[in-house]
Amino acid sequence: MADFDAASTRARPLSPHLQIYRPMLTMMMSIVHRITGAALYFGTLLLAWWLIAAAAGPNAYANVEWFMGTLIGKLILFGYTWALIHHMLGGVRHLIWDTLHGLEPAEREMLALGTLVGSITLTVLVWVVGYLAMGGPR
Amino acid sequence: MIGQRSTELRTPMRRVRGLGPGHSGTTHFWHQRITSVAGIPLTIAMVVIIIALLGRTPATALQTLSSPVVAVIMLLFIINSAYHMWIGMQEIILDYVHDEGWKLLSLMANTFYVIAVAFASCFAILKMSFGV
Numbered sequence: 001m002a003d004f005d006a007a008s009t010r011a012r013p014l015s016p017h018l019q020i021y022r023p024m025l026t027m028m029m030s031i032v033h034r035i036t037g038a039a040l041y042f043g044t045l046l047l048a049w050w051l052i053a054a055a056a057g058p059n060a061y062a063n064v065e066w067f068m069g070t071l072i073g074k075l076i077l078f079g080y081t082w083a084l085i086h087h088m089l090g091g092v093r094h095l096i097w098d099t100l101h102g103l104e105p106a107e108r109e110m111l112a113l114g115t116l117v118g119s120i121t122l123t124v125l126v127w128v129v130g131y132l133a134m135g136g137p138r
Numbered sequence: 139m140i141g142q143r144s145t146e147l148r149t150p151m152r153r154v155r156g157l158g159p160g161h162s163g164t165t166h167f168w169h170q171r172i173t174s175v176a177g178i179p180l181t182i183a184m185v186v187i188i189i190a191l192l193g194r195t196p197a198t199a200l201q202t203l204s205s206p207v208v209a210v211i212m213l214l215f216i217i218n219s220a221y222h223m224w225i226g227m228q229e230i231i232l233d234y235v236h237d238e239g240w241k242l243l244s245l246m247a248n249t250f251y252v253i254a255v256a257f258a259s260c261f262a263i264l265k266m267s268f269g270v
Contacts, residue, residue, distance in 0.1 A: 051262035
């Protein structure tokens with residue numbers, strides 16, 4: 001048993017972590033998927049606040065509308081929109097991978113790029129539609 | 139474990155039977171997939187609902203939010219998202235929090251937070267729907 005004890009206390013080789021790899025798009029999209037997920041986790045408070053305010057009455061609702069109208073509010077809301085869409089598209093990508101499709105080098109690069117381009121395009125589109133729904137340029 | 143030295147008395151079967159950091163198997167993995175598939179149409183519907191409510195008066199917004207179809211879609215979105223984000227945050231905690239005490243506390247905090255946010259949101263929708 002002495003041999004085994006010596007073996008178990010010796011420093012074990014560890015799997016290398018993120019900082020050792022050259023940053024790649026698929027890797028960045030993987031990290032961003034987790035970050036957007038965590039951001040949405042806390043961003044859900046906005047949804048809860050909005051719903052509670054709508055249920056509470058016109059004054060509370062006006063407060064939410066006021067905050068969302070400020071520059072900070074708009075930035076948070078824009079970030080929330082992008083995180084939501086990016087996380088959704090990233091999820092679709094993972095569901096495709098779950099079926100064992102799109103795992104070839106060129107395919108996974110395309111999917112990663114598609115997630116990013118798609119999320120930015122759709123976020124801008126949603127905001128343009130939202131702007132027009134509010135009455136557009138007045 | 140043939141050909142590999144180990145001081146462990148546990149068999150490989152014991153190791154794979156639900157003894158990851160979460161002490162459970164692939165249930166959450168699978169549930170995360172189910173809730174992600176359900177989340178796609180629900181998220182799109184939510185974005186449409188919110189755009190439709192932009193710039194409306196509180197009275198009009200209240201009327202829309204309390205209509206049965208909108209209320210049910212929002213309730214489904216919240217319950218589905220709550221479970222999805224509960225699993226997701228648990229996975230993040232298990233990846234980064236290794237101290238048993240902090241792990242236990244953060245897993246509890248995750249559960250409390252998710253239930254509180256989901257319950258508050260659902261309560262608000264139901265209150266509007268039933269017009270109390």
